[in-house]
Amino acid sequence: MELNVTGLSVARGGIPVLEGLDFSLRAGEALILRGPNGVGKTTVLRTVAGLQPPLAGKIGLEREAMAYAGHADGIKTTLTVRENLEFWAAVFGTGDIAAALAAFDLIPLAERAAGALSAGQKRRLGLARMVVTGRPVWVLDEPTVSLDAGAVALFAQAVRAHLAGGGMALMATHIDLGLTEARVLDVAPYRAKAPAHDDFDGSFL
Amino acid sequence: MKALLVRDIRLAVRAGGGFGLGLAFFLIVVVLVPFGVGPDNGVLAVIAPGILWVGALLSCLLSLDRIFALDWEDGSLDLLATAPLPMETLVTLKAVAHWLSTGVPLVLASPLFALLLSLPAAGYGPLALSLALGTPALSVIGTFGAALTVGLKRGGLLLSLLVLPLYMPTLIFGAEVARRGAQGLEFGVPLAMLAGITFGTIALLPFASAAVLRVNLR
Numbered sequence: 001m002e003l004n005v006t007g008l009s010v011a012r013g014g015i016p017v018l019e020g021l022d023f024s025l026r027a028g029e030a031l032i033l034r035g036p037n038g039v040g041k042t043t044v045l046r047t048v049a050g051l052q053p054p055l056a057g058k059i060g061l062e063r064e065a066m067a068y069a070g071h072a073d074g075i076k077t078t079l080t081v082r083e084n085l086e087f088w089a090a091v092f093g094t095g096d097i098a099a100a101l102a103a104f105d106l107i108p109l110a111e112r113a114a115g116a117l118s119a120g121q122k123r124r125l126g127l128a129r130m131v132v133t134g135r136p137v138w139v140l141d142e143p144t145v146s147l148d149a150g151a152v153a154l155f156a157q158a159v160r161a162h163l164a165g166g167g168m169a170l171m172a173t174h175i176d177l178g179l180t181e182a183r184v185l186d187v188a189p190y191r192a193k194a195p196a197h198d199d200f201d202g203s204f205l
Numbered sequence: 206m207k208a209l210l211v212r213d214i215r216l217a218v219r220a221g222g223g224f225g226l227g228l229a230f231f232l233i234v235v236v237l238v239p240f241g242v243g244p245d246n247g248v249l250a251v252i253a254p255g256i257l258w259v260g261a262l263l264s265c266l267l268s269l270d271r272i273f274a275l276d277w278e279d280g281s282l283d284l285l286a287t288a289p290l291p292m293e294t295l296v297t298l299k300a301v302a303h304w305l306s307t308g309v310p311l312v313l314a315s316p317l318f319a320l321l322l323s324l325p326a327a328g329y330g331p332l333a334l335s336l337a338l339g340t341p342a343l344s345v346i347g348t349f350g351a352a353l354t355v356g357l358k359r360g361g362l363l364l365s366l367l368v369l370p371l372y373m374p375t376l377i378f379g380a381e382v383a384r385r386g387a388q389g390l391e392f393g394v395p396l397a398m399l400a401g402i403t404f405g406t407i408a409l410l411p412f413a414s415a416a417v418l419r420v421n422l423r
Contacts, residue, residue: 051286051287052422052423068284068287070280070283072278072279072280072281074281074282075279079216079219087209091208091289
C-alpha cells in the first residue's frame with residue numbers, strides 16, 4: 001500500500017493556501033509536515049483525510065484508508081473512557097479496545113467519565129481512538145498538544161507499532177517525537193502565489 | 206450503525222443531554238393555555254388539537270440545535286465524517302435518535318396532556334396516532350435545519366426561522382386529524398396526507414441534509 005499525493009493544492013475559506021504539494025508514503029513510513037502557523041498544514045491534513053475536496057491534484061488512496069485526528073478529540077464527557085472507545089470501535093467495525101487502552105496507559109482510567117479527565121488524559125483517549133480504527137493511514141494534526149514527556153513517548157511507541165504493522169503516519173507537529181526514522185517535509189515553499197478564485201463565483205465556493 | 210444510535214440516546218439520557226426537556230416544555234405550554242384563555246371547557250375542547258400540535262412542534266424545536274452542534278463542538282462530527290458510515294446514514298440515525306428521545310415521549314404523553322385541555326376522549330387515539338405519524342417528519346426536517354446551521358455560533362434562532370415554515374404542512378394535517386377525531390368525524394384523508402408528508406421527507410431529506418453537512422464541514 002502506498003499513499004501518493006501529487007500536485008495537491010488546498011484552500012481554506014475559499015483562499016488557496018498551498019499548491020503543488022507532492023509527497024509519497026510507503027507502508028511503514030512516517031512523514032512529518034512542518035511550517036509556520038497558518039501555512040496550511042491542517043488544511044492539507046483535512047484534505048488528505050477526505051474532509052474537504054482539493055482544489056487540484058490527486059490523493060492516491062481512498063478516504064476509507066485514512067484515520068483522522070484533529071485538534072479536537074471528539075470525546076463525549078458524559079460517557080466513560082471505555083464507552084467512548086467502544087463506540088468508535090463499533091463504528092469502525094473493529095471491536096477490540098484492550099490494545100488501545102494498553103497502548104496509551106488508559107486501563108486505570110477506563111471506567112472514569114471522560115469529563116473528569118485532565119487535558120493530557122483526554123488527548124491520550126483521543127489518540128487511542130486511532131488504534132481502534134484499524135485503518136492503515138493515520139492523519140494526525142498536532143497530536144502531542146498537552147501531552148507530557150512520558151505520554152509523548154507512549155505516543156511515539158504507538159506510532160512505531162503502527163508503522164511496524166505496515167501502517168503509515170502523516171502528521172503535523174512542532175516538537176521532536178524521537179521518531180528518528182520519520183521524514184520531514186517543510187511545506188512553507190509551497191505557499192500559494194496568486195488567488196485562483198478571485199472572480200464572483202469563487203467567493204461562493 | 207447501532208452504536209451511533211445507542212450512543213446518541215445514552216447521551217440524551219445522561220446529565221445535560223436534554224432528555225425530558227421537550228416533554229417538560231410541552232407540559233408547561235399545555236398548562237399555560239387554560240390560564241390564558243380561561244377555564245371554559247367548551248372553548249378549550251375546540252382549540253385543544255391545535256394547541257397540542259403547536260406545543261409538540263415547539264418542544265420538538267427546542268432540542269433540534271443539539272443534533273449536530275454538540276458533535277461539532279467537540280470534534281466528533283469531523284471524526285464521524287471520516288468513519289465508514291455514509292453521511293446519509295449518519296443524518297438518518299441522528300434524526301431517529303432525536304425522534305426516539307423527543308417524539309416518542311411526546312406521543313406517549315399526549316393523551317394525558319389532552320386531558321389537561323379537556324379534549325373529548327374520542328380524540329385521544331387520533332391525537333396520539335397523528336403525533337406518532339407526524340413527529341418523525343418533525344425530526345427529519347429539523348435534522349436538515351440543524352445540518353444547515355451547524356458551525357454557526359448561536360444558530361438556534363436561525364434554525365427556528367428556517368425550520369418552522371417547513372413544519373407547516375405537518376402541523377396542518379396533524380392538527381386536522383386530531384380535530385376530526387375529537388369531533389368523531391372520519392379522518393382518513395388528512396391521516397393519509399400526513400403519512401405522505403412524513404414518508405416523503407424521510408425518503409428525500411436525508412440526502413439534502415448529508416449534502417449541506419458535507420459543505421459545512423469543509
